[in-house]
Amino acid sequence: MPGTAARPPAPAARASRGRTALLTGAVTAVAYLALLGWDQVKTVTPDGSATGPYEAWQVVVLVLVLAGTAAVAGWHRRTWVATLTMTVVLTLCWSYDAATDPADLNDGLWPVGALLVLIGTFVGAAVVAGVAAAVARRRARGGPVLSTTPGAGS
Template identity: 45%
Template sequence: MINRVDVPSRPRRRGLAELSVVLLLAGVTVADYLAWLGWDQRRDVHPDGHETGPYQAWQVAGLVLVLAVVGVVAVWLDHAGAALLALPVALSAACGVDWAPDDGSGLWAVGVVMVFTATLVVTAVTVAIVALVRRLTLSR
């Protein structure tokens, strides 16, 4: 009698590896959001009475910079699909969870859609550029 050991096929292993990368990128994205924006919940009231915030420009720039580095590294390591899926979805989910309890008007949902759309577009452009540079660099 022949003993057979079930060995996962390459596509299945690749799928599980890609799922792991998606989950890792999603976790890093949520941690990035919490580190830069999640802690700041207070609006700034100026002497003339108008409110701004809760985020400052440097916080948003930090968030975007970290996401850009994460996205570029993921694409360079051949995980473009994972980056294109994980970054917009995870960032939008983090925003939605953070913003929904404080906004009875429902406008938080509009903000989440805007964050998702902008993140998806910027991630898609970044993926295309980095994938092209990667292909040209590795083909030499």
């Protein structure tokens, strides 16, 4: 309606968003620290090149934990709160970890890695949470979540 100002969100909605931000931020930080934060040792191969410090399983488990967290938040229709919180928290954790590496392990390219973490986390969390929110909306309307019949549920 013309001339009407948007109403501020109800206190319950603000509290729910705050809880979502707190929970997704805490899960993200704890998962990072438990899976990647402790592993600081790079492996030097016989040819002198360094790999790591993370093993593939550590990154895969972190991605699965974050995807599950984004899915739950999306299911509860808190897609953007969770996406932004997870992105900021993971990027800050990773950036601090990378920027404070000893000089012999820090090649100065950590800002590039931080940008990639930021983009990857944002896109991944937004897609997972968005899909979960769409499925939740579809189920709430009583429509099929997935259909093998062409045109069904559209």
